Amino acid sequence: MSDVFPSSPLPGVDAPTAGRPASRGAATYAALDLGTNNCRLLIARPTTDGFRVVDAFSRIVRLGEGLSLTGRLSEAAIERTMAALRICRDKLASRSVTRARTIATEACRAAANGAEFVDQVRDRLGVELEIVDRETEAHLAAAGVGDLADRDAKAIVMFDIGGGSSEIIWLASDERSRRRRVLAWESMRLGVVSLAEKFGGVDVTDQTFLAMTEHVDEALQPFVDRVANEARCERFHLLGTSGTVTTIAGVHLELPRYERRAVDGLWLDRRDVDSAVARLRAMSYADRAANACIGHERADLVLAGCAILEAIRARFPAERMRIADRGLREGILSQLMREDRVGPHRRGPYR
Numbered sequence: 001m002s003d004v005f006p007s008s009p010l011p012g013v014d015a016p017t018a019g020r021p022a023s024r025g026a027a028t029y030a031a032l033d034l035g036t037n038n039c040r041l042l043i044a045r046p047t048t049d050g051f052r053v054v055d056a057f058s059r060i061v062r063l064g065e066g067l068s069l070t071g072r073l074s075e076a077a078i079e080r081t082m083a084a085l086r087i088c089r090d091k092l093a094s095r096s097v098t099r100a101r102t103i104a105t106e107a108c109r110a111a112a113n114g115a116e117f118v119d120q121v122r123d124r125l126g127v128e129l130e131i132v133d134r135e136t137e138a139h140l141a142a143a144g145v146g147d148l149a150d151r152d153a154k155a156i157v158m159f160d161i162g163g164g165s166s167e168i169i170w171l172a173s174d175e176r177s178r179r180r181r182v183l184a185w186e187s188m189r190l191g192v193v194s195l196a197e198k199f200g201g202v203d204v205t206d207q208t209f210l211a212m213t214e215h216v217d218e219a220l221q222p223f224v225d226r227v228a229n230e231a232r233c234e235r236f237h238l239l240g241t242s243g244t245v246t247t248i249a250g251v252h253l254e255l256p257r258y259e260r261r262a263v264d265g266l267w268l269d270r271r272d273v274d275s276a277v278a279r280l281r282a283m284s285y286a287d288r289a290a291n292a293c294i295g296h297e298r299a300d301l302v303l304a305g306c307a308i309l310e311a312i313r314a315r316f317p318a319e320r321m322r323i324a325d326r327g328l329r330e331g332i333l334s335q336l337m338r339e340d341r342v343g344p345h346r347r348g349p350y351r
Contacts, residue, residue: 027342028054030092030100031332034129036064036107036163036193037301038243039084042329043095046343051333055095059084060297064107064164068194073111082124089125099340101332104129105137106164106191134187137328138167144331145241145324146171146180148265153235155183157316160327161242161308163193163301168220168312170227171239183230186223190216192244192301195308201300202285209281212307217314224315238316241324243298244305248276249323250293257292264325273313273321277306 029051030043043055061081066074092100108114108131118129132140141160149156149171160167165187172183195201199212249263252272268276280288280302289299313321337343 027098027340028095029333029336030095030097030102031329031336032088032100032102032127033328033332034061034063034081034085034102034104034108036067036105036165036191037062038163039063039081039088040329041088041091042333043091043097044333046337048343051337051343055091057084057088057091059087062163062193064111064193066197067107067111067164068197071111072113073107073117078117078120082121085121085125085127089127099336101336102127102129103132103137103140103328103332105132105328106162106189109133110164110189134165134167135185137165138169138185138187139182140328140331140335141167141241142169142171142182142185142331143334144327144329145239148322148324148326149180149239150235150237150320150322153237154233155230156237156239157312157318158239159241159312161240161244161305162191164191165189166191166242166308168223170223170230172230184223184226186220186226188216188219190219190308192304192308195304196301199304201304204281204303206281209303209307212304213311213314216308216311220311220315236318238313238318238321239324240309240321241327242305244302244309245321245323246325247293247298247302247305248273248280248309251279251291252276255293260325263323266323268321268323270317270319270321273309277310280306 028043028045030041033040037060039059039061041057042053044051044053061084063073063077063081065077104118108117114131118131121127121129142158145158154173156171158169158171167185167187169182170184171180173180195212199208246263249266249268250258252268253262255262285299288294288302289296294302
């Protein structure tokens with residue numbers, strides 16, 4: 001793999017520190033993000049202009065399957081996740097990773113047996129998972145994708161639609177330093193998995209879609225109230241990261257198979273998003289499952305994601321939305337490298 005990322009994607013936005021500094025020169029860094037739906041790993045080495053990905057892994061594990069109904073992680077979900085984490089552990093060893101941060105988010109936060117699961121992972125695999133709080137998750141997400149924001153926008157709304165939680169952040173610009181800061185954030189305790197379990201995700205009628213959107217709108221209200229007096233300049237836009245927005249990008253581009261390079265950083269105007277969401281809503285479950293940018297593992301989740309997106313767009317109308325195929329893992333890697341002062345750690349103007 002050869003993807004290169006800026007190593008300080010969000011000047012002025014810092015995430016909590018973790019781990020022990022690695023020696024310079026031969027350091028290899030890793031970030032593992034275990035969410036409600038996915039298990040993702042990124043391994044990278046710093047470069048003069050960012051970091052270069054040397055290995056990656058992603059698998060849909062649905063750790064939070066049934067969690068909204070039972071309050072617990074199921075044995076089947078735990079075993080699926082253990083299998084994915086075992087692969088991650090082996091990659092960490094084979095790549096001689098010198099510094100890593102391995103985090104777990106909403107599923108482990110919310111489950112009555114979340115801490116017990118973390119203990120099982122440590123005992124069975126030797127992997128130390130860190131259950132991060134919602135504020136940490138929001139800041140890491142911002143650090144991972146913020147480099148894609150329009151540098152001339154005075155404010156943007158950035159969001160991350162997850163499986164069990166969704167983060168929404170108001171990023172404001174300091175006119176003197178041209179650096180971004182998190183002005184307000186909210187972590188909504190809903191995501192594509194929990195929303196689909198509550199309302200259904202296979203056959204989604206217009207009425208069901210509206211009910212999902214209204215449910216999300218209620219959860220958005222506290223954030224809307226906090227930023228009600230914030231100005232939106234003529235370059236105000238949305239910046240989204242998640243399987244939902246990358247799927248919308250893939251549908252818009254009519255990709256025969258998903259291509260990260262075509263999607264990450266793509267600008268869509270309001271009409272493009274309207275059209276892609278309408279196409280997704282018109283698809284049957286079988287059509288969604290057959291689409292190469294969705295697949296059967298996410299066919300019952302993508303419309304729940306669209307409902308979350310539409311609620312955000314209704315509250316924060318914007319003519320443009322930028323798509324990010326990056327997020328928590330990139331934020332973790334950037335943070336670790338800044339702490340070790342490897343790669344371009346100087347915090348210059350926001351780009």
